[in-house]
Amino acid sequence: MSRSRLAALDRRQMLSWIARTSAGVAGMRMLAGCGEPEATGVDAASGIDGHAAVCTPTSTDVLGPFYRPGAPSRMTIAAVAEPGDRLVFDGVVVGPDCAPLAGAMLDVWQADKDGRYYEPNGAEPFRLRGRFQAGADGTWQLHTIRPGNYMLDATLWRPAHLHVTVTHPEYRTLTTQLYFEDDPFLPPNDGCTSCGSDDPARILRLDAGRDGLRTAVELVLARA
Numbered sequence: 607m608s609r610s611r612l613a614a615l616d617r618r619q620m621l622s623w624i625a626r627t628s629a630g631v632a633g634m635r636m637l638a639g640c641g642e643p644e645a646t647g648v649d650a651a652s653g654i655d656g657h658a659a660v661c662t663p664t665s666t667d668v669l670g671p672f673y674r675p676g677a678p679s680r681m682t683i684a685a686v687a688e689p690g691d692r693l694v695f696d697g698v699v700v701g702p703d704c705a706p707l708a709g710a711m712l713d714v715w716q717a718d719k720d721g722r723y724y725e726p727n728g729a730e731p732f733r734l735r736g737r738f739q740a741g742a743d744g745t746w747q748l749h750t751i752r753p754g755n756y757m758l759d760a761t762l763w764r765p766a767h768l769h770v771t772v773t774h775p776e777y778r779t780l781t782t783q784l785y786f787e788d789d790p791f792l793p794p795n796d797g798c799t800s801c802g803s804d805d806p807a808r809i810l811r812l813d814a815g816r817d818g819l820r821t822a823v824e825l826v827l828a829r830a
């Protein structure tokens with residue numbers, strides 16, 4: 607990609623571009639478990655390289671007992687007054703060919719900083735829950751707080767996580783969880799042995815941003 611074209615990209619386009627270039631192999635592509643590209647010749651449309659990208663579908667995780675349908679449509683699920691460290695997810699939804707999936711729908715839910723979930727019919731309905739659609743380039747940006755750990759019983763803890771389901775009419779629905787690399791309750795310390803918290807593609811790095819923590823993730827849907 608030429609320098610001038612690179613400079614013309616805005617931040618969200620950049621995220622999508624990084625996810626499909628060789629430069630991204632060391633970053634988001636590895637994070638998402640994308641495989642080696644297959645040589646197919648020059649891509650005149652993109653001008654990026656001469657390879658067709660292959661992305662491994664994101665692994666699934668348990669839905670868990672706290673999913674509730676009907677969350678409000680919003681990408682900001684933490685109110686200004688929500689206690690905790692502010693956290694922004696920059697994400698992109700792609701297919702197994704790494705092409706962005708316009709119109710993918712995401713449903714996210716999480717615990718608060720102390721590990722509590724909130725019910726739709728409780729005193730604070732749908733707190734820390736939301737649904738939203740990825741953009742035409744497959745990208746999305748979630749504004750929230752870093753979730754807390756919670757106990758499954760008197761001795762077993764879970765690593766902090768964001769629950770997410772992704773749906774698209776032409777692809778298999780993805781239900782998974784996203785974790786954070788510095789969590790002391792990642793495997794072998796995760797109390798949930800049926801969860802998939804040992805997948806490095808879903809253990810995200812947190813970076814300190816100007817307004818809080820930031821992370822990035824590529825979610826790859828399998829064909830239906």
Ligand SMILES: [Fe+2]
Nearest residue numbers: 670672767769
């Ligand atoms: Fe959970």
